[in-house]
Amino acid sequence: MWLCVRFALLPLESFWITDNESQAIAICERNSVVCCNQQAYEFGVRAGQTVSTAYAITGDLKVIERRVEQEVEVLKTMALQVYPFSPVLSLWQPDKLLVEIGRSLNLFKGLDNLLMQIKSIMAQQSMTVSFALAPTPKAAEAFSFLPLEQSYSLWNKQQGQFEQHCFRKLLNELPVNILTLDDKTLSKINALGFTRLGDLLSLSESALAKRLGRSTVTYIQQLTGALPDVQTCFQPLVKFKRTLELADVIHHTEALLFPMKRLLQDLIYFLRLYQKTGQTLSWKLQDIYRNQLTFEVHLAESQVNYELYLELTRLKLESIKLTGPVESVELTMLKLIDVEQKTDSLFSATENFSDELNFASKIKARLGSKSCFWITQKNEVVPELASKSITDGHRQIFKNNTDINSEDQPNRPAWLFPVPQAIGQTKSALYWQGRLSIISQPERIVHYWWKKPVIRDYFIAQHESGNFYWVFFDANKKRWFVQGIFS
């Protein structure tokens, strides 16, 4: 069971238009009107007219060039809104969403309820939609040009299926011109004298194929359900980047808050849906001179909170000076991180610390993933190999660290140089930023004789300032090195 959601005014509604406006607006593409708002319609502006005709009808008309990429973005946003109702959803560009809802009816307590919910969501987004139901996606698309009552009456609530003979009847009466065939095919059909789909269906398959081509036959067969029609499902991207094109340019920063609110609402919806959160809101304003102004709002607490986001953005906006009238606003959330589940005591706030690592993910998000690391001990004889830094997957090191018995370990320095530093030497003493005196017995470490032999005599040396260093004599290089500090 397919539901078609058609956005009839998508070219118009993909622009951000201030509400309290009695301005007539028309969207044009290649010098002809594609769609217009209610005010322009009342004047008599219609789709298909040339721009000069539209201007002739009313001089007080605002004409905006169509932005197809922007429409696709908005359609994707709408798909995201409908996605909770059914995972089988596909985008039919330019302006339709096809949703398989047969398996969602029980969950949403019936068809009426489901349609009402989708309708209210679309109303919140201030989008004009028309619905249609049909057993095949192509039929649903075609019915979306008819009033909903017609396709709704096909559904038999008691039996939970479509009335096949009613469906057939409606198809037969369908005007040929609303089918989504290319203009050439349509004119060919008109030339043959067919006005209803029923006329075409009464012809045999081979006769149709001969006159109109194979692809048209396939289309009609998929429309009636004779051939399967496989849809590619919409896969939402886990990434937030939205742009809002403004129908009227904005001159003041205060006025920018209205489109920003809309973008932030979208963001909050997105974050709730994916259980994500982030650290930085990145705003990009583009003015009419194509200058781009970007600023970032950093969030100390990575919580999903509309008021907080808005407040921080407002604060930041106060210090921003616009370079010109703003034409579009873009919001991106960088570096999304998963929301971690919080467990709290139900009764009283305990004084104990929690074992959550939220703070580490925040720090990583801002300072880079290499900025935080854990340290693990390994069973190695060569000192620099016995300690290892691990940037992630710290749960795995837990086991390693508890395996090693710390009691029998020899005395080791707490600080280790990443690379041993060479020591200067005279006949009787060692110098490393001052005089060193050896104060312990040697500890010989010999290892890796089979590949790169390590032969070292380790000593503890006291610096003239009193600090203790860990030094060794490398028998291979015949030199002294300092490797660590006892601290």
Add this chain to the structure above:
Amino acid sequence: MSDKSSINQLLKNPALWQAARVETHRPSHPTGFEKLDVQLCDGGWPQGAVTELLLPTDGTGELRLLLPALSKLSRQQGYIVFVDPPFLPYAPALNKQGLNLNKLLVIRSKKLEQSIWATYQALTSQSCSAVVTWLTGKAAYKNEIRKLSLGARQGRCWSFVLRDEKAAVHPSAAKLRVALSMAKQHKAISSNANYGMSQLSILKQPGGWSNRKVYLNLFPEQRFWTSVSAKHWSVPVVKQAPQTVLSPELAAAIPYSVEQWLKQVTPGNKHSLPLVH
């Protein structure tokens, strides 16, 4: 005097120390050194506050001083965080001191601002029991330490700031300020009872006496080391290499890398060494 008078308002402020009032119990954690606990008015490292540790150089025994407390905290809930340590913490040594390495997170930042921000995040996260931050340079860091104090109070955790001893001249918002230094090697011999001990001076503590000195034996294994002077040790001396004959000034200018060194002391330019006079 009405209850709303300004003096009464002031007296209610917990940040104000009054000599006449005997402080009730304030939360703290034993340092692991009884001698030190006695001198500290809270009986240990104060909770929910910054403790500032001033050091002549890195590696004066600061980890030995902190580790008994940190090890105990690492056995409970909450993480231990090191922000910008000067070197790599070495796992076997920390493990031997009893620190639970599974709880130790090390953070490296590039700028002071980032380091303070990361510390503040850790302090206020409610997931860290102790945060140790290393600050380099001799600057006053007045605002930074004040910010960390607020963070520590909010997160009710132990915050330690380690910095150069020359910063002692600057005022600081830290609740407890302690300077650590090592007894000098040359100072002398067995007559000094505190030889080999580390000296801890309490520079500031609210509600207690400052300018106290405590001597702690941070390296108890010293007694197994020898007190014989280095010249009695058979230090292996390299005979063939030309760099064995070095003036102490030149030697003090180490570290050099071996390659760098060899480049300089090739026989041809032996006499044009920059530091030999």
